[in-house]
Amino acid sequence: MFGTKRGGLLTIKLSESDLWPGKESPAQVIEELKSIRAEMIADASQSAPRLDQVHANYRDSARNLLHYLALRRRDLRPLQLRLAALGLSSLGRAESHVLATVDAVLEILYRLTGSPRQAIAPEAAPIDFETGERLLADHTEAMFGPAKPARRVRIMVTMPSEAADDYTLVHELLQRGMDGMRINCAHDDAVAWARMIEHLRRAEQELGRSCRVFMDLSGPKLRTGPLEPGPAVIRVRPRRDVFGRVKTPARIWLTAGTAPRPAPSRADACLPVPEMWLARLRPGDKVKFTDTRDSKRTLVVSDVMAGGCWAEASKTVYIDPGIVLRHEREGDDREGVIGAIPPTENAIDLQEGDQLILTRNLEPGRPATRNGAGQVLTPAVIGCTIPEVFDTVQFGESICFDDGKICGMIEKVETERVLIRITRTRLGGEKLRADKGINLPESNLRLPALGAKDLEDLTFVAKHADVVELSFANCSEDVESLQKNLKRLTSRSPAIVLKIETRRGFDNLPDMLLTAMRSPCCGVMIARGDLAVECGFQRLAEVQEEILWICEAAHVPVIWATQVLEMLAKEGMPTMAEITDAAMGDRAECVMLNKGPHVLNAVLVLDDVLRRMQDHQSKKSAMLRELRLARARRAEPGDAADGGA
Structure with a gap:
């Protein structure tokens, strides 16, 4: 030197x-x-x-x-x-x-x-550094609108069906911090979507705030077909304390079978009965019957109202149509018969090692049939909503159902059916129901991102949406198809979002981004539900990091989605893990919440978490604001003499 x-x-x-x-x-x-x-x-x-x-x-x-x-x-x-x-x-x-x-x-x-x-x-x-930051900020504002004070990351909320009729819900969501209203075209219809948007525009005017409308096209979601209905039987049981004593009897609503009325409040069961027999009931009357298990049971009439009456049961009962109810009062011993009861939802019980047959048609499936010893005589059968996958799947490929709760391997492919061996469920097995998602992560599926329903919905979406979300975007041709159809339907240029939810979509992300950049505004959603099943749960963290990096290099905003604060939105109490996950969402430009009874509280919590994290993290960089722990520990005059640090 x-x-x-x-x-x-x-x-x-x-x-x-x-x-x-x-x-x-x-x-x-x-x-x-x-x-x-x-x-x-x-x-x-x-x-x-x-x-x-x-x-x-x-x-x-x-x-x-x-x-x-x-x-x-x-x-x-x-x-x-x-x-x-x-x-x-x-x-x-x-x-x-x-x-x-x-x-x-x-x-x-x-x-x-x-x-x-x-x-x-x-x-x-x-x-340069400043220009790169500015480009991403500009593209983010073009998609989501201006950021809230002290919160760079936006909040998107998926609308429940109630938002079409409940203006107050939309108003409060906007007031608490919603930046994007997400309408899922897989649910409701154009009439309901229009009412949701109308409520939002009204709330914007009243609150002086802006909010973008994101409409999510359904895409080629592969799902299980219908199942044969289950038995028409209802189980009703009272609530008991830890000692088995009845705390609250079961509440049963009895209504006329010829002109049934809905229960005025929560009921454990609603039973149709003859109108003339019902009219004779009085509070305190006892109704006796024998349930499906040949157990003798008694209902006590607690209240009589217009259109029906309430009865209470202090023991568990199993009820099906045709059960005879005996109204016992002195001088009046009459009988009434329970009318039609809706069948229960059926399900297929599956455990590791079981066989499942997936059929090309949508005829109602059924659970496995077994002999008296419990041995399977005929495996369970269920259809799938997109039979074209049968032309692609091959022996040895994996298949998953219901967000990965059930996994299997394809053992044989025939013209009209696929034989599957179940390889993983939770301990004790899992139930497979109708309309549950199917993932084929190893299959080379060639399904277009826009199906017949999407093209029909796109007429409404092109007119009303600020942003169009392309579900199951897998290749640049899918993106081109959306761009061409939007150009055909409108002179507007709504922004487009590529939903990355398959392994193929992840692999083709750079190519799709270059195609999406032909539009004036574009973004990416990390749809972590299907993506986790497709790529493997253990690899999800790595995959979402790579998507964040690629999109930042393209100056394209990212939406962090699926199961964010899900327990809070649904149950009212978050888990510690999902609070940490929500904080990680600060790495994206927007975080999406799904619907739930407690979604209003979820918006408040997410807003608070994101505001706090903004002082600590910006994309991949730690922001070194003043550390409270360092400020709290100051050297005292006697520390050195006492041997303190």
Whole structure:
């Protein structure tokens, strides 16, 4: 090491032995970075025709994405360690400004080593740190609108069906911090969707706030078909304390079978009975019968009202149509027969090792039939909603049902059916019901993202939505199809969001992003439910990180979705794990909540969590605000004498 003084400034020049004692020459690192840079420039140059198709809003972003993909094609960990040892950028935060980061590190290395600067290959001006941050912020605001004060990350809420008739719910969601209203086209209809949007626009005016409408196309969701109805039987039981004593009798609503009235409040069962027999009941009367188990039971009439009466049961009863009810009162001994009862929902019990037959048609399926010893005579059968998958699936591929609760392996593929061996359920087995999701993570499915229902719904969506969410986006052709249909239906340019929920969609994300960037505004949703099943639960954390990195390089906003604060929204109390998960959502530009009875409280909690995390984290960077723990511990005058730290 030596120094020279020129014009009052001291210039220090490090020799290679000073810079890296016992290590390889810094010149090698410079050459490696130059090689990386050359690959980045070459990739962007080769993709020039495709870059020309990108919308002007994303031209620089698309080039930065290509630079990032070139950078991440190699294992950078050894290079990162060498750069970090020098106190230089290890390239770990280069996503939004890749070329500028590499150029800055090269410039410092040239200065440190005194090496002559090399001629730089011609390239558009690199996106610097400030510009990269600004582009992502601009694209996020274009999709979601302005951010709330002190909260950069937006909150999206999925609308329940009640939002079509309950203006107060929509008003309170907006008041508590909702930035995006998500309408799932898999539920309700255009009339209900229009009322939801009408409620939102009214609430916006009253509160002076803005909120974007996101409409989620159903997409080719593969689901189980219908099942034969279960038996028409109702089990009714009272609530008991820990000692088995009755705390609250079961409440049964008796109503006329010819003109049934709904129960005025919560009922454990509603039973249709003859109108004339019902009219003779009085409070305190006893109704006796024998239930389906041949157990003698008694109901006590507690209240008589217009259209029906309440009766209470202090023992568990099993009731089916045709049971004879005897009204016993002195001088009046009449009988009434219970009328039709809706059949129960059927389900297939499955355990590891069981066989399941998946059929091409949608004829109602049924559980397995067994002999007296419990041995299976005929395996369980169920249909699937998209029979075209039978043309693609192969022997040995995996298949999952109901968000991965049940998994199996395809043992045989026939023309009209697929034989499946169940390989995983929870201990004790699992029930498979109708209309549950099916995932084929290893199958090369070629299903278009827009089905007949989506094209029909798109007429409404193109007119009313601010943002269109493309479910099960798997390839650039899916994105092109949505763009072409939107152009056909409207002169507006609603933003588009690619929902990444399959392994194929994840693998094709860069290609789909470059296609989506032909639109003025685009984003990505990490749909973690199906994605976890498709990629494997143990790999989900890794996959969602990679999606975040790729999208930041493209300056494209990300929506963090599925099961965020789910227990809080549904049960009213969050788990510790889901609070941590919600905090991790700060890495995205938006966090989505699903519907639930306690969703209003969930919005408040999520808003608070995101505001707190904003002081600590920005994308991949830790923000070093003042640490309370450090402030709380100050050296006292007597610490040194007492041997304190």
